[in-house]
Amino acid sequence: MTTPLLLILVAAMAFLATHVAYEWLAKRLLIVSGAEYLVLGVLLGPQVTGLFSPAALDAFQPLVILGIGWMGIATGIPLRLTQLVRVPAVTYRLALVEGVVTIALVSAGAASAFSYGFQLDRAAALIPAIALGAIAVASTPAGLDVAFGGRRRSVPILQQIEVAHGMDGLLGVLAFGGLIAFVHDSSPLLIRSLTTTEWIVVTLGIGALGGTLFHLFLGNEESPDRLVIALGGAVILASGAAAYLDLSPALATFVMGLILANSLRRPGPVTDVLRSGERPLYYVLLVMAGVSWRPESNIVWWLVIGHYLILRTLAKLWGTGIVTWLNRAQSRVGLDWGRALIGQGRLTIALALDYSRRDLPYGEVVFTCAAVSVLFTEFFAARFVRSAAEPLMLPLTQLTATTEAVAGSVTDTVTHAIPGFLRGDREDQPPAYLDGATAEDVGDERSADGADGADGRQQATPTSLPAAEDR
Structure with missing residues (x-):
């Protein structure tokens, strides 16, 4: 099958998945769909049907880089300073400690698994282990969107989950971008080799330049058609420049998203365009990841996967409970809110695919850990969120219903006891000529x-x- 026909096939599948399968499953079954397209990519790949050849996969690399960059800017665009300052400090403290604990615990466990399973020294095992830690901290916000929609900011537990998603994305992108800068090879075009800090500054500069140019040329634009073209070009520019320099496209576009979120007077149209394009590109990434996936039935691989899944789950469940208890915030958000962070999705696949496409050690093992986690957790992400939030939201719902019932009863009693208490009853009556009489x-x-x-x-x-x- 030719490459243009494959491109049309992938685009059609992404469109149908976004507008048919996702909405239907989310509304009726409370299921976050998407992970099945990873399996579809495996079926289309050279290991099963062979519809995607290695040459066709190389031709899709620009689209893969665009998808990785799009996930990065979508992670940074919600971080608007004027909204962040309204959140209590304890909410950030809980989210920050949870993210740091997840990265540290998964990285340490994965380093031990790599060292024992592949007979490596600790220094060689740290690179894939830190990559797994950066991937493990990311959690999908799709579960919160499906379970509760726009009600999140009015309830403390939903606000905590939303802030934790943003903090997890921030820590994951920063840790992964720093790792890519650390393992960066020296460029032959430079007089001297740049340090890790200098490569990080270069990555941040690419994102800052892309965000500044977009703000200057289309800062006040609200037309969706022009925004799609302009924003797509800005993401291609930033992510393509980062990929050309062998840096992290997700970190570069993340910085661009931060600049746009805090510099635009009305970031709403840009946010809508990003959300409309995020899920189709995520499905494209899933298909491409499935096509390029080369799993092996090796006992050492399952040892690393087991460490990743178990330690990540313990960090999300017990780590959040312990830090909440230490901060005495269990009356506000409970002890089980970390259950809502178990689901993994778009950012996880983007970072794992970015690692596996590079010539870095044990890329297939790292990607397999992320793919297995997405397959087992994304379907039930909305149910995880609902099971963590509903026990705390039920008393608030009952209190609201009781208050409304009491207020309605008091109003009815006073109205019957004092005629004309509700002023405006006579004013709300229509004129006589509206009931059939004429003005004369x-x-x-x-x-x-x-x-x-x-x-x-x-x-x-x-x-x-x-x-x-x-x-």
Whole structure:
């Protein structure tokens, strides 16, 4: 099958998955769909049907880099400073400690597994282990979107989960970008080799330049069509420059998203465009990841995968519970809110695919850990969120319903006891001519009422005069 036809096939599958399967499954079954397209990519790959050849896979690399960059900017665009300052400090403290604990625990466990399984020294095992730690901290926000939609900011537990998703994305992108800068080879075009810090500065500079140029040329644009073209070009520019320099496209576009979120006067249209393109590109990444996946049934691989899954789950569940108890915040968010962070999705696949496409040690093992985690957790991400949040939201819902019922009962009682208590009842009644009478009829009625009133006043005057004469 030719490459253009494959491109049309992938685009059609992404469109149908976004507008049909995802919405239907999310609304009716509370399931976050997407991981099945990873299996579809395996079926289309050279290991099963062979529809995707290695040459076709190389031709899709620009689209893969665009998808990785899009996940990076989508992670940075929600971090708007004017909204972040309204969140309590304890919410950030809980999210930060949870993310750091996850990275440290998974990295340490994976380093031990690599050292024991592949007979490596600790220095050689640290690179894939830190990559797994950066991938493990990321969690998908799709579960929160499907389970509760736009209600998240009004409830403390939902606000905590949302902030934790943003903090996990921030820590994961920074840790992964720093690792890529650390293992970066020297460029032959430079006079001297740049240090890790200098490569990180270069990556941040690419994102800052892309965000600044977009703000200057299309800062006040609100047309969706022009924004899609311009934003796609900006992401291609930033992620392509980072990929050309063998740096992290996700970190570069993440910085660009931060700049756009805090520099644009109205970031809403840009956010809508990013969200509309995020899920189709995620499905494309899943298919491409499945096509390029080369898993092996090796006992050492399962040792590393087991360490990754178990330690990540313990960090998300027990780590969040312990840090919440130490900060005495269990009455606010409970001890089980880390259950909502178990699901992994778009950022996980983007970082893992970015690592596996490079010539770095044990790339297939790292990607297999991420792929297995997405397959086992993304389907139930919304149910994880609901099971963690509903026990704390139920008392608030009951209290709201009770308050509304009491207020309605009091209002009805006072209305019956004091007629006319609800001012505006008569004002809300329609004029007489709206019930079938004409304006002339209303005018005649008013004239008759005025005549009757005048006659009444004329009759009342003689009756009052004798009283005055008697006095």
